[in-house]
Amino acid sequence: MNFLFELIKQRRSIRKFLPQAVEPEKVDVLIKSVLMAPTSKNSKSWQFVVVDDTALLQQLAVSRPMGSTLIANAPLAIVVLADPSQSDAWLEDASIASAFLQLQVESLGLGSCWVQVARRPHNDEVTAEQYIRGLLQIPDTMNMVNVIAIGYKNEERRPYDETKLPYDKIHRNKF
Ligand SMILES: Cc1cc2nc3c(=O)[nH]c(=O)nc-3n(C[C@H](O)[C@H](O)[C@H](O)COP(=O)(O)O)c2cc1C
Structure with missing residues (x-):
C-alpha cells in the first residue's frame, strides 16, 4: 500500500506525551504544512498560535x-483560529488545516490529539473560546476551532484494522 494510506491507518489520537521537546526543524515542517492546506477561494482564512x-x-x-487535560503533558500545542470575515467557509478551512497538521505530525514520528474548543464551555459563565482568547490575547475578530496537542508519543495505539471499517457508511450511486 502507499505511504499516505499507511499513515492514515496508523494515525490515532495520542493523549500521553513524553516530556521531550519537539525539535524546531519539525515545528517548522508543521507550520509549512498547515500553510499549504487548501482554503475556500484561496482565502487562507486561518491563523495559528504555536x-x-x-x-x-x-x-x-x-x-x-x-x-483538554491531555494538553498538560504535551510539549507543544497549536491553536487553530479562523477569521469569518475572510471566508464563510472558515470552519472548513480550519478543519482541513487541522487534519493536514495531524497527518504531518504522524509522519514526523510524533502524536497529536484534537481538543475541541468551538461550542465547548470552560465553566458555567465562560466558554473555552473566551478563556483561551484572554489567555493568548487573541483578537475578538477571530473564531477558534481547536487546540491540537502535539508531542512524542508516550502510549501505543493500534492502527486501524481495514477489515473492521464501517463500510455500511458507504453508498454507491444512490443512498
Ligand atoms: C472534531 C473533533 C473533536 C475532538 N475533540 C476532542 C477533545 O476535545 N478531546 C479529546 O481528547 N479528543 C478529541 N477528539 C479526538 C476523537 O476523540 C478521536 O479522533 C476519535 O475518538 C477517533 O479516534 P482516533 O483519533 O484515535 O482515530 C476530537 C476529534 C475531532 C475530529
Missing part, C-alpha cells in the same frame, strides 16, 4: 472541565 511555553500549556489544559 504554544511551547510550559506555563501557557498548563493553562490551556484547563480550558475545559475534562476534554
